[in-house]
Amino acid sequence: MKGFATPLQPADIDPRKRRRFSTPGNPSLNGPQSQCIQAQRAGLPIAMGKDALIEEIRKNDVSILVGETGSGKTTQVPQYLLDSGLAGQGMIAITQPRKVAATSLAARVATEQNVSVGALVGYSVRFDEASSDETRIKYVTDGMLVRELLGDPLLSRYSVVIVDEAHERTLRTDLLITNLKDIQRKRNLPSDAKGKGSVAKLNPLKIVIMSATLDADKFSNFFGGARVTYIQGRQYPVTIYHTTVSQPDYVEAAMRTFWQIHMDQPPGDVLIFLPGQEDIEGVDRSIKLFADRSPRELPSIVVCPMYAALPSSQQAKIFTPAPPGFRKCILATNIAETSITIPGIKYVIDTGKCKEKRYVARDSGTGFDTLLTRDITKSSAMQRAGRAGREGEGFCFRLYTEEAFDAMRESAEPEIRRCSLTSSMLQLRCLDQDLEELDFMDKPDQEAIGAALKTLYLLGALDRKRNLTKLGRDMAMFPLEPNLARAVVASREFGCTLEILDIVSVLSASSKPFFDSSDEREAASEIRRKFRHRSGDHMTMLNVMRSYQEIAASEKKSGRKDWCRKQFLNERCLAEAQEIRDQLREVCSRMQIDWHASCGEDEQPVLKCLVRGLVQHAAYLQPDGSYKQLMGPSIVKIHPSSSLCDKKVAAIIYDELVYTTHIYARGVSAVPRGYIAEVPILNIKGT
DNA sequence: GAGCACTGC
Numbered sequence: 001m002k003g004f005a006t007p008l009q010p011a012d013i014d015p016r017k018r019r020r021f022s023t024p025g026n027p028s029l030n031g032p033q034s035q036c037i038q039a040q041r042a043g044l045p046i047a048m049g050k051d052a053l054i055e056e057i058r059k060n061d062v063s064i065l066v067g068e069t070g071s072g073k074t075t076q077v078p079q080y081l082l083d084s085g086l087a088g089q090g091m092i093a094i095t096q097p098r099k100v101a102a103t104s105l106a107a108r109v110a111t112e113q114n115v116s117v118g119a120l121v122g123y124s125v126r127f128d129e130a131s132s133d134e135t136r137i138k139y140v141t142d143g144m145l146v147r148e149l150l151g152d153p154l155l156s157r158y159s160v161v162i163v164d165e166a167h168e169r170t171l172r173t174d175l176l177i178t179n180l181k182d183i184q185r186k187r188n189l190p191s192d193a194k195g196k197g198s199v200a201k202l203n204p205l206k207i208v209i210m211s212a213t214l215d216a217d218k219f220s221n222f223f224g225g226a227r228v229t230y231i232q233g234r235q236y237p238v239t240i241y242h243t244t245v246s247q248p249d250y251v252e253a254a255m256r257t258f259w260q261i262h263m264d265q266p267p268g269d270v271l272i273f274l275p276g277q278e279d280i281e282g283v284d285r286s287i288k289l290f291a292d293r294s295p296r297e298l299p300s301i302v303v304c305p306m307y308a309a310l311p312s313s314q315q316a317k318i319f320t321p322a323p324p325g326f327r328k329c330i331l332a333t334n335i336a337e338t339s340i341t342i343p344g345i346k347y348v349i350d351t352g353k354c355k356e357k358r359y360v361a362r363d364s365g366t367g368f369d370t371l372l373t374r375d376i377t378k379s380s381a382m383q384r385a386g387r388a389g390r391e392g393e394g395f396c397f398r399l400y401t402e403e404a405f406d407a408m409r410e411s412a413e414p415e416i417r418r419c420s421l422t423s424s425m426l427q428l429r430c431l432d433q434d435l436e437e438l439d440f441m442d443k444p445d446q447e448a449i450g451a452a453l454k455t456l457y458l459l460g461a462l463d464r465k466r467n468l469t470k471l472g473r474d475m476a477m478f479p480l481e482p483n484l485a486r487a488v489v490a491s492r493e494f495g496c497t498l499e500i501l502d503i504v505s506v507l508s509a510s511s512k513p514f515f516d517s518s519d520e521r522e523a524a525s526e527i528r529r530k531f532r533h534r535s536g537d538h539m540t541m542l543n544v545m546r547s548y549q550e551i552a553a554s555e556k557k558s559g560r561k562d563w564c565r566k567q568f569l570n571e572r573c574l575a576e577a578q579e580i581r582d583q584l585r586e587v588c589s590r591m592q593i594d595w596h597a598s599c600g601e602d603e604q605p606v607l608k609c610l611v612r613g614l615v616q617h618a619a620y621l622q623p624d625g626s627y628k629q630l631m632g633p634s635i636v637k638i639h640p641s642s643s644l645c646d647k648k649v650a651a652i653i654y655d656e657l658v659y660t661t662h663i664y665a666r667g668v669s670a671v672p673r674g675y676i677a678e679v680p681i682l683n684i685k686g687t
Numbered sequence: 688g689a690g691c692a693c694t695g696c
Contacts, residue, residue, distance in 0.1 A: 098694065126696055143695040172695065277691060308693065333692055355692035371692070415694095423696090479696035512691075583696090640688040660690065 004241040004397065034114050041112060044072035045232045053077070053229065054084045061188060062207045062226040066216045068233020069386060073210055074164050075109050078137045081160055088203050090159025091135065095142040097170050098339060099125040106130065106139040113137075126479070127579050142172040146179075150430055150476065154183050160206045166219060167212040167379070168338070169414035169441075175424055178440050179431075180207050181223065212379065215411065222441050236389040238348075242402040250351040251279055253399045255286055257349050261397075262327060263298065268346025268394075269328040271336060273384050275353040275373045280305045280331045287329060299327045306332040306340075309511060311572065318342050334376075337383050341390065348388040352376055352400040356412075359420045360659070361447040362632060368657035375404075379411040414442050421452040422482050426461055429468040430476045458615055458631075458681055459486045478587055479580075480508055487613035488584065491597070494605035497588060498598040502545040503538050503606070505581040507655060507667070511573040513544055514641070524568035531567075536644045536652075536669035538610055539603050548574045607653075611675045614653040618676050619665065621650050627665070630676065639664040651676060 041047060046067070057063045067073035078092050096102040106123035113121055122131030123139040131138055140148075142163070149155065161180055166173055188204040209219050209226075216228045247253035254272050261270055274280050284305050291301045304318045321344060322328040328344065334354050336342060354376045359369055376384075381398065388394025398405065421444055425435050436449055456462040459482055461472030475485035484504045491500040506513055515524065531547065533539035551563045564571035588595040599605040611618070619627035619636050625648060626635050636657060638645050644652065647670070655667030676682075 141695065147696050168694095170694070275692070307691090309691065335693065337693095339693075357692065371690095373692090427696095508696095510694080637688090639690095641690085645688070658690085662689095664689080 004243055037112055037114075041072075041076065044076060045070070045234055046072045046076050049231065050076075050080055053231075054080050054086065056227065056229055057081065057206065057208060058084070058086055060227055061184060061204070062209070062223040064216055064219050064223070064226050064228040065208060065210045065231060066212065066228060067210060067231035068235065070234035071231040073231055074105060075112065077162060077208065077210075078160075079109065079112065082136055086206070087136065087159045090203055091157050092137045092160045092162065093145060093155075093158045094137070094139050094162040094164055095145055095173070095176065096139060097142055097165050097168050097173065099128075099141055100339070101165075102139040102141050103128065106137075109137060109139075127583065142170060142176050146172050146175055146427065147479070149179060150427065153431055154187060154202065155180075155205070156187075156202055158205070159203050160208065162208040162210060164210045165338075166209045167215045167411065169215075169412070169416075171415040171419055171424060174414060174416045174441060175428075177209070177222070178438050180205070181439065218441060235386060236391070236393050238385050238389040238394045238396050240385055240396045240398060242398045242405065243400060246401055246404060247399045250353055250399050251282060254283060254349050254351055255290075257397050257399065258287065258329060259290070261347050261349075262301070262329075265347065265395075267299070267327065269322065269330065269342075269344040270347040270349065271330045271332060271342060271345045271387055272349040272351070273336065273354075274331055274333065274351055275355045276333060277307050277309065280307060280333070283331050299325050302326050302328045304328060304330045306330055306336060306342075308333070308335050311570075334380065334384075336387065337380060342387070343391065345387055345390065346392065346394050348384055348394070348396040350376075350381060350384045350396060350398045352381065352398060352404065352408075354380065358418050359448070361420075361445065361451040368659055368663065370659045375408055377409045377411050378405065381405060381408065416440065416444050417442055419448075421448050422455045425449075425452040426456055426472060426476050426482050429456075429462065429466075430473060455616060456482065459483065459613065460681055461486075474591065477591060478584060480504060480584070483613040483617075484508055485613070487609045488588075489593075490609040490612040491605075492593050494599070494609050495597045496599035496605040496609060497593060497595045499542055499606050500609050501581050501584050501588070501595060502577075503542050503610075505577040505584065506541045506545055506573065508580055509573045509576040511570055511576070513541065513570055513573045513577075515568050515570050527567055532643050533603070535603050535607060535671075537642055537655075537667050538669045539606065540643050542606070544569065545574070545577065549578070552578065607669060607671050608675055610669065611653055611671055612679060614655070615676065615679050615682070617654045617656070617665075618671075619652050619654070620673065621648060621652075627652060634663050636665045637662045638668050639666040642666065642668045644668045644670060 065073055074094065078094055081087050081092055096105065102123050102125050106121055107117050110117040110121040115121060118130035118132055119134050121137045122135040124131055124144050125141045126144065155161065163173060163177060184205045184207060187202045211219055220226045220228050254274065258270060258272065272283065274283065284303050287301060287303050302322050306315060306318050318330050330342060352375055353373055355371055355373050357369055357371050385396035388396050421435065428435050435444065453462065453466065456472065461469060461475050461482060463469055471489060474489050475482055478485040478488055480488065484507060487500055488504055491497040514528065531540050531543040533543055551560055555563065561571050564574065585595045616631050618630040620630060622628050628635055649670035651671050651673045652665065652668050653671055654665035658664050658666055
């Protein structure tokens with residue numbers, strides 16, 4: 001094809017032919033469904049090495065399993081361990097970075113075991129659990145197991161912990177691996193050294209780390225040279241093309257490549273990886289524009305955008321097959337790289353770009369996040385290409401040169417090196433551990449540690465000697481960022497827990513309450529005006545939440561959706577916020593905090609609570625009309641999406657800073673300066 | 688006067 005070098009089949013994509021495993025056909029004709037499932041299990045690549053694998057895990061405290069896509073390791077290894085009796089009386093936990101993976105894997109394995117989910121095979125993720133006394137195999141999110149540590153520091157219910165997708169190196173996976181190493185040391189002491197007490201009764205812990213190829217040695221070294229076992233996968237060959245020259249305008253290059261495929265290549269759907277929503281919307285428009293003018297004899301095109309913030313009804317489109325004679329073109333962020341698998345993809349176009357969030361730590365603790373477009377890593381590039389070979393032979397067009405590929409980083413920097421550590425630090429202090437002294441695969445940055453310590457001190461969670469306070473222990477009970485947890489704990493004192501929980505729930509939901517599609521911005525802001533509160537965005541959010549709750553109480557789901565659409569509100573965010581709110585109310589009840597306590601229409605107590613949590617996110621108006629951070633050197637602007645944009649008030653607090661064209665404060669409320677000055681911690685001498 | 692990678696408790 002034009003612009004691309006001769007096809008390459010570099011070693012990074014395994015071109016081994018995928019062997020078709022024989023399916024017994026229609027189960028209703030060929031006998032019980034379970035026979036069919038068992039035949040499939042036996043046909044998996046991993047099944048051939050089953051006995052050797054069990055023996056390997058039996059012999060070693062720690063095993064590293066490297067499995068390619070489609071090897072079946074995630075579903076089979078737990079069952080092998082259970083069948084072989086290796087787990088003894090304890091449970092087998094398998095951790096996943098994502099909730100959807102944990103729940104769907106549990107369903108699959110339950111089917112294979114011919115039990116219903118929640119019996120022998122279960123799962124546990126936030127807001128959703130299916131397990132019972134019978135449960136022996138449990139799929140959990142890594143965050144869930146980290147939280148379980150707080151109540152059971154030795155994870156004594158589990159005899160095997162399998163850490164899956166360990167190569168993704170999420171902050172929670174890293175925390176877990178560090179803790180598992182320590183727990184194993186404590187639990188696997190020789191019996192004469194254990195002495196008396198509860199530790200002596202504990203069964204030993206087995207650890208299985210499952211990872212992609214690149215990082216296996218690193219995991220092995222961390223566990224003192226643990227053995228690495230390789231499991232073959234199943235993948236059709238993917239032919240990879242690189243461009244001959246670099247493509248500065250990757251959007252234009254993606255368009256050109258798509259049309260080349262569409263005009264010259266046989267049927268098959270196309271997946272284009274783009275960095276973000278903005279590019280996706282742009283390409284979407286252009287393809288539709290050109291499609292209208294393209295020759296009649298060409299197949300028609302169905303364009304499907306795909307990114308996390310897209311309403312789920314539109315996300316569902318990518319799973320419906322294109323009608324006969326149509327070619328589907330999916331425009332996706334890296335949500336399609338790991339989180340979801342889209343059927344029918346034959347061609348992948350890889351721009352080689354992604355967006356990466358990075359926390360810029362500051363000694364003052366007032367850091368901020370940046371979100372910048374950058375080059376992907378080699379492991380991402382391989383993953384993207386692999387998406388073309390799930391169901392048959394595929395093709396991947398990389399919009400960068402082979403030299404550019406060689407120059408890419410091997411894999412992404414682990415999260416522990418680039419995220420705020422405040423939340424993890426608080427959790428670890430609850431376990432009497434010190435983030436600075438722990439044995440991590442990659443040590444966190446000193447500046448990030450300093451910022452986290454400072455933040456926890458200013459929130460009152462740590463005292464001046466870095467000891468955990470009663471307040472800190474209370475804060476850690478809440479599944480919230482420490483600054484929001486601080487506001488909740490403060491609400492006990494100010495009698496406005498009902499209001500604070502509503503606000504905090506929206507803030508910690510995974511999406512934003514207000515939709516912001518560029519074409520309808522004017523209409524949206526007009527309709528939203530009725531929610532507006534003069535003090536700013538936090539009370540405005542409370543008004544939204546209150547209105548939604550009234551609707552939710554009287555309307556069915558469709559009515560709620562309808563209402564939200566008319567108000568330009570994101571129903572997914574508000575529904576999730578309600579779920580979070582209910583969970584937080586439960587936590588409050590357990591802690592004897594009366595969540596019914598309300599301040600009615602008086603916003604003053606609410607703002608005072610928020611100031612306690614957002615004390616590092618405060619800025620004062622300067623004589624020249626700009627806002628300067630109270631702690632930290634920056635001049636900040638109020639984000640144009642805020643209801644306080646263009647307003648001049650003496651002092652503001654804000655949820656977050658985002659650095660784009662300026663340093664913008666988002667989620668802003670006006671507060672009297674006196675509220676900030678009266679925060680107790682600021683009045684201790686020498687701080 | 689502007690921009691939203693992806694997760695998790």
